[in-house]
Amino acid sequence: MSELPLHAEKLDAEDELASLRDRFVLDDVVYLDGNSLGALPAHVPGRLADVVRREWGELRIRSWEESGWWTAPERVGDRIAPLVGAAPGQIVVGDSTSVNVFKALVAAVRMAGDGRDELLVDATTFPTDGYIAASAARLTGRTLRPVTPAEVPGALSGRTAAVLLNHVDYRTGRLHDLPALTAAVHASGALAVWDLCHSAGALPVGLDEHGVDLAVGCTYKYLNGGPGSPAYLYVREELQDRFDSPLPGWNSHAEPFGMSPEYAPAPGAVRGRVGTPDILSLLALEAALDVWDGVSVTAVRAKSLALTDFFLRCVGAYTEPGRVECVTPERHAERGSQIALRCPDAGEVMKRLIARGVVGDFRHPDILRFGFTPLYVGFRDVERAARVLGEELA
Ligand SMILES: *Cc1c(COP(=O)(O)O)cnc(C)c1O
Numbered sequence: 001m002s003e004l005p006l007h008a009e010k011l012d013a014e015d016e017l018a019s020l021r022d023r024f025v026l027d028d029v030v031y032l033d034g035n036s037l038g039a040l041p042a043h044v045p046g047r048l049a050d051v052v053r054r055e056w057g058e059l060r061i062r063s064w065e066e067s068g069w070w071t072a073p074e075r076v077g078d079r080i081a082p083l084v085g086a087a088p089g090q091i092v093v094g095d096s097t098s099v100n101v102f103k104a105l106v107a108a109v110r111m112a113g114d115g116r117d118e119l120l121v122d123a124t125t126f127p128t129d130g131y132i133a134a135s136a137a138r139l140t141g142r143t144l145r146p147v148t149p150a151e152v153p154g155a156l157s158g159r160t161a162a163v164l165l166n167h168v169d170y171r172t173g174r175l176h177d178l179p180a181l182t183a184a185v186h187a188s189g190a191l192a193v194w195d196l197c198h199s200a201g202a203l204p205v206g207l208d209e210h211g212v213d214l215a216v217g218c219t220y221k222y223l224n225g226g227p228g229s230p231a232y233l234y235v236r237e238e239l240q241d242r243f244d245s246p247l248p249g250w251n252s253h254a255e256p257f258g259m260s261p262e263y264a265p266a267p268g269a270v271r272g273r274v275g276t277p278d279i280l281s282l283l284a285l286e287a288a289l290d291v292w293d294g295v296s297v298t299a300v301r302a303k304s305l306a307l308t309d310f311f312l313r314c315v316g317a318y319t320e321p322g323r324v325e326c327v328t329p330e331r332h333a334e335r336g337s338q339i340a341l342r343c344p345d346a347g348e349v350m351k352r353l354i355a356r357g358v359v360g361d362f363r364h365p366d367i368l369r370f371g372f373t374p375l376y377v378g379f380r381d382v383e384r385a386a387r388v389l390g391e392e393l394a
Helices: 009-014 018-023 043-057 060-066 073-086 095-113 126-139 149-155 178-187 237-242 268-272 279-292 295-316 344-357 379-393
Strands: 091-093 118-122 143-147 160-166 189-194 214-219 230-237 338-342 361-363 368-373
Touching: 009 295, 009 379, 018 143, 043 060, 043 189, 043 279, 073 091, 073 230, 073 268, 073 279, 091 268, 095 126, 095 160, 095 189, 095 214, 095 237, 118 126, 126 160, 143 149, 149 160, 149 178, 160 178, 178 189, 230 237, 230 268, 237 268, 237 361, 295 338, 295 379, 344 361, 344 368, 344 379
Parallel strands: 118 143, 118 160, 160 189, 189 214
Antiparallel strands: 091 230, 214 230, 338 368, 361 368
């Protein structure tokens, strides 16, 4: 252990994003769990109260049109689009990530055609994606093959219909090479489906630039949409006409109020809708996205890397060597916006950290997970978290 000069105040003073912190409701805990549930932007309760009291309470049914409720899934999708490098008209918001994984995978298999009988899934995926992929494979008569992202290039063949990958590993914080893996998937003639839950709002994604076919992600982590806020589905424009949803609800109909017994899909992103949108959650999310106005994802990424670098330096200074093992890659190109530290007593250690106002989370069986949300976490927070961690590990 060495006491390095750890200039947290200086780093905070130089931080261009520091003023954004005031836009969130935060007390004096160090909140390093925004990759699980983002903090509350301070203006959201007022906006939500207006939606409930005026739009619902006074306007009632008129709000579907007058308050823009009906078109909110596409409108909010277009607000998320610049954060993930997508042009407008390709993202729709609604349902959970799990449900959108299902829509995306079944639609991808249908687009890939009959000759391709294999579905590859990230073997290290967040579990829900794996469960849904298994069911999608069963329903479409394909074989599911779990492979690690590193094994994907070698596993691809003329049999591959689609590949489902996580952009950032939720456990280790490893960032996978989306451009290279997408290109490899395309070279085999398959479709690439990405889960962006731990990357959107933390780092540049470049969906259009890298030709991603389909993508999904949640909005309650780095996008601060609130507990259970609806997820999103991206379908690349060129594929939208061929997107054959396995859940073709009336909201995705070309004429939803035609009440026709025959299904006819709407054009564009709307085709990804299912049933009546979750208006209260959706409009809380829409308001929450205001904090991104004028914020560049590049600046967010730069600060995220500075925060995680600084955290690692502080942990090095305050913790006995060998007490924890960092499982998050050192290289910036392979690092998301979290640091995962392994130690045998991680569950107990995290309980003590939380009791002392340093909120991260524990991932089974031995991972201490710390998420760094550059909109509202500063360098002094990071130094304090590492100091308390060092004390609890001593
Ligand atoms: C958080 C997360 C989910 C969550 O799925 P829900 O259906 O929204 O509960 C899915 N995939 C990944 C990779 C996640 O990190």
